[in-house]
Amino acid sequence: MSKQLLLIFGFVFFAYFVIAYQDLAILLSGIAIFIIGMFFMQDGFRLLSGGILDKLLQKFTSNLFYSILTGVISTALVQSSTITSLIVISFLSVELLTLVQGVGIIFGANLGSTTTAWIISSLGVDVKISLYAMPLIVFGVVLRFAKNSAYKGLGNVLLGLGFIFLGIAYMKEGFDTLKDSIDLAAYSMEGILGILVYIVIGVVVTVVIQSSAATLAIVITALNADSIIYINALALVIGANLGTTLTAILASLASNENGKRVAFAYFVFNLVTATIVTIFIGFISGFVDITAPYLGIDADNYGMKLALFHSLFSIIGLLVLSPFVNQIVAFSKRFIKKKVSAHSxxxxxxxxxxxxxxxxxxxxxxxxxxxxxxxxxxxxxxxxxxxxxxxxxxxxxxxxxxxxxxxxxxxxxxxxxxxxxxxxxxxxxxxxxxxxxxxxxxxxxxxxxxxxxxxxxxxxxxxxxxxxxxxxxxxxxxxxxxxxxxxxxxxxxxxxxxxxxxxxxxxxxxxxxxxxxxxxxxxxxxxxxxxxxxxxxxxxxxxxxxxxxxxxxxxxxxxxxxxxxxxxxxxxxxxxxxxxxxxxxxxx
Amino acid sequence: MKLSKIISKIKKYLKNESLALTKQEKIKEIIEKLSLKKAQLKQDMKTLETEQEKEKMQKELNAISKLLKKSKKLI
Structure with missing residues (x-):
């Protein structure tokens, strides 16, 4: 009885909170739609598992190199490492992928996600993924009427992706007020302390916004407007990379132990890479300055240089950590053990x-x-x-x-x-x-x-x-x-x-x-x-x-x-x- | 035939015989137990008042009768 009362009280309090704060309502709706999308996508992949999808995945992830390549390409196409990581977690839940293949794709996804920064810095506008949401939902619903389970599965996947896109769009909209309120120029800091502080800010902002691409958009805009100094912007990129792993960790909580392990491997990848890049930030920044002219980037085009730095971050991670994928997988297995209930x-x-x-x-x-x-x-x-x-x-x-x-x-x-x-x-x-x-x-x-x-x-x-x-x-x-x-x-x-x-x-x-x-x-x-x-x-x-x-x-x-x-x-x-x-x- | 083989065959025969005897004794024990239970139930049935209770006890009696019948066949 007391539990029920607590539940009713909690619900009433939550309802008041959502009604009173409209921005929060949009944000929470976005999260809810995002979660619904996850459910649809997982169901879809389960229905598809008996079909050709598993064969395709087997073909394109037969070794670590292909897994990484699949991760790079698919993330570049969907413009979100979060979506790729969600797909990998779904695939792992129904054992369409091995853990090593999953980790390979995630590592690749990190590099694939850097294309967003290139697009933002070259076009100066964010790619609106919400534009894809409605057609995906429409096609998804149409396919769900099919009798064939593979088509139904595909319909669920499309519906899931549509809802995820829509959810992310709503989340971004909900965070608009917050985004405006973050004045990075007021906190410009030089030296090691500045780097560390900005890494933390990058993590926090990305966790709150739930999108490293959105963080990068803020950073590039601020840099172009001279609101922040270049070295602080680089630190923010490092922080954004760390923060984005927390999205995958959150998504993996609803998954089985393999889903959690791949999210953990993703976190390890970015943590180790962030540590290396932070230690050698001076050298890497210098390397960006040297290579930028060869790529046709002007010396004062800090937005593009930031995108180059973002890509270098992932390339360094891949070069350093790819040879140790098996060890990372073994470590994740030790760290996240299979849950066995008392009844079993x-x-x-x-x-x-x-x-x-x-x-x-x-x-x-x-x-x-x-x-x-x-x-x-x-x-x-x-x-x-x-x-x-x-x-x-x-x-x-x-x-x-x-x-x-x-x-x-x-x-x-x-x-x-x-x-x-x-x-x-x-x-x-x-x-x-x-x-x-x-x-x-x-x-x-x-x-x-x-x-x-x-x-x-x-x-x-x-x-x-x-x-x-x-x-x-x-x-x-x-x-x-x-x-x-x-x-x-x-x-x-x-x-x-x-x-x-x-x-x-x-x-x-x-x-x-x-x-x-x-x-x-x-x-x-x-x-x-x-x-x-x-x-x-x-x-x-x-x-x-x-x-x-x-x-x-x-x-x-x-x-x-x-x-x-x-x-x-x-x-x-x-x-x-x-x-x-x-x-x-x-x-x- | 070797003496050892003959002895082993005799031993085996005796062993089987003793087992058969034990089995018979055990069945007799079970029959005795079932018969006692049957007699007890018949007596208890007379004291029962409701039809439901009588019906339940009748079912038990039928089950015991069937088990007795089969046990006797096994001897």
């Missing part, structure tokens, strides 16, 4: 037990029960039942009788982020353990592995019925609503019954309960089928409802049978008792 960590799979067959079997069994408990929780949530205070059938009756409140449960997400790791660990450990076992012991482990497979299967079965269940539980047709509520109750009942069996000590008693459950689910299946027929005959439910109900009812029955098989494997240890139960099934 095995609790009982101890390496010391691997050579002791009996102990290994117990470890595997306990871990599978742990996997089952996690799956069971997800299954309860998927059918909108809270697991706290759900121990008995009476507790279930209480929850079922109440109005259904949807619990947002993404089973695919739960499986991918938690349970798949645990399941994989169980299978891996079992395979190693089986090496040192006799034939009957191997059979036991084989059965246990089957029970783990069943657990994952029933979780996926639950996912399959979840959509219809949520849909029909809100139906205005009480008949279909009741039928789905009954299916929900039947699935939950067997989960509770299995927990009761697990808590029963006597194995004969456990087998008796399992046999009872077998007859119950069989009887339920027959009753459900007859009821559905009756509802159709009496015109109480539509044929479309009936087919959904029949399919989901069959899934529930199959899930229940699988659960009983799993319970027999996991909770009946005595092979003789197991034999009685199994033979009994055969005679049926």
């Amino acid at each position: 960590k095995p609790k009982y799979l101890l390496d010391v037990n691997l050579t002791l067959p009996e102990a290994a079997i117990v470890s595997i069994k306990k871990e599978i029960i742990n996997l089952y408990e996690n799956c069971q929780r997800a299954m309860f949530h998927a059918i909108n039942l809270h697991t706290t205070n759900l121990k008995t059938k009476e507790d279930l009756e209480v929850q079922i009788s109440k109005e259904v409140t949807k619990i947002n449960t993404d089973i695919d997400e739960i499986y991918q982020s938690n349970l798949k790791i645990l399941y994989s660990e169980i299978i891996k450990y079992s395979s190693f353990a089986q090496e040192n076992m006799t034939s009957p012991e191997q059979q036991k482990v084989h059965d246990l592995k089957r029970s783990a497979k069943i657990i994952v299967e029933v979780l996926k079965d639950t996912r399959d019925i979840q959509r219809n269940l949520n849909f029909y539980l809100k139906s205005r047709n009480d008949f279909i609503k009741n039928e789905y509520n009954l299916l929900r109750k039947e699935l939950a009942s067997i989960l509770i019954d299995i927990n009761i069996i697990n808590a029963t000590e006597d194995e004969v008693e456990r087998l008796t309960q399992l046999e009872m459950l077998k007859s119950t689910i069989q009887a339920n299946d027959l009753t459900n089928s007859a009821k559905t027929d009756k509802l159709i005959r009496e015109g109480k439910i539509k044929a479309t409802m009936a087919t959904s109900l029949m399919n989901d009812s069959a899934t529930i029955y199959s899930t229940q049978k699988k659960l009983l098989e799993m319970a027999t494997i996991l909770f009946i240890d005595n092979s003789l008792i197991k034999e009685i139960g199994e033979n009994f099934n055969e005679t049926k």
Whole structure:
């Protein structure tokens, strides 16, 4: 309750803030549109991953040189290293790129982004990326109507890029007031202190404006107007390069560990290069003065010289750090470790037990029960039942009788982020353990592995019925609503019954309960089928409802049978008792 | 046939025999346990008042009867 109140209060405060300060509203809208763009782009690349895009990327990033070149060209084309880094982070999230390839592209992007400074200094105007936004959004929406998933993916990518462009444009607009208020001329400073101070200013301004190109535009304009001295402008460029890495770091926060690692590598690249360039700033500045006439740059054209310095910054970084890409990648892997949730960590799979067959079997069994408990929780949530205070059938009756409140449960997400790791660990450990076992012991482990497979299967079965269940539980047709509520109750009942069996000590008693459950689910299946027929005959439910109900009812029955098989494997240890139960099934 | 092989075959036979005997004894134990439970349930059923409780207990009785039938086949 207090959390909800805090949330409402926070929202009201935020709304007031946005309404009261119009400039901030534009800025925040820009950030929001930018984030939406990121989501669209990530979805788009996911849809495209099965198509030709991955082959193209493989082709153009087959080695480090090509990766860097792809980074330079793509960034020069889209005029934003931020966009390139976002694409790389998206690609890494869906494993379309390796980390080394990603880092190569990012390194190249740093050089590609320097073309913006050349354009600004030669044209004197900023390239308005917002001009591209609307056509991209229009094309994106049109492509999203396509049936082909590759086109849909491309549509999402274009939409994403469009929103990112639009978002950046809004952010820049929102920061216009801030940009005007920064009077760099008032802070001109000479010497080492001046360099350091201006580096910090460059970082801060770029972080606030979220664009190194915008920072450079300010610097070039100020330099042309003699508002700042040349050496301070060079320091600002160094700061802008450092500040732009923070944009990539922010974007990577929503990504997986590889996305974070590439953002970290980008930061390392610019930090090391900035350190080198700062130390040798005098030499590099002199080098710019010497080479400028050969490139047709006048001695007093400080804007162009600044662009040359910007490019040199990246070239130095590439020359110094390219040979160490593998080391930087290894360092980033050490620094940013893969996050493993508590649910996906095995609790009982101890390496010391691997050579002791009996102990290994117990470890595997306990871990599978742990996997089952996690799956069971997800299954309860998927059918909108809270697991706290759900121990008995009476507790279930209480929850079922109440109005259904949807619990947002993404089973695919739960499986991918938690349970798949645990399941994989169980299978891996079992395979190693089986090496040192006799034939009957191997059979036991084989059965246990089957029970783990069943657990994952029933979780996926639950996912399959979840959509219809949520849909029909809100139906205005009480008949279909009741039928789905009954299916929900039947699935939950067997989960509770299995927990009761697990808590029963006597194995004969456990087998008796399992046999009872077998007859119950069989009887339920027959009753459900007859009821559905009756509802159709009496015109109480539509044929479309009936087919959904029949399919989901069959899934529930199959899930229940699988659960009983799993319970027999996991909770009946005595092979003789197991034999009685199994033979009994055969005679049926 | 070598003497060692004959001895090994005899040992194996004796071992299997003893296993079969153990299995039979164990099944008998299970049958005894199930029979006791069945008798207990039948007695308890008489004291039950609601139909729901009687139905539940009947299900348990049916399950035990089926298990007993199969256990006896295994002897």
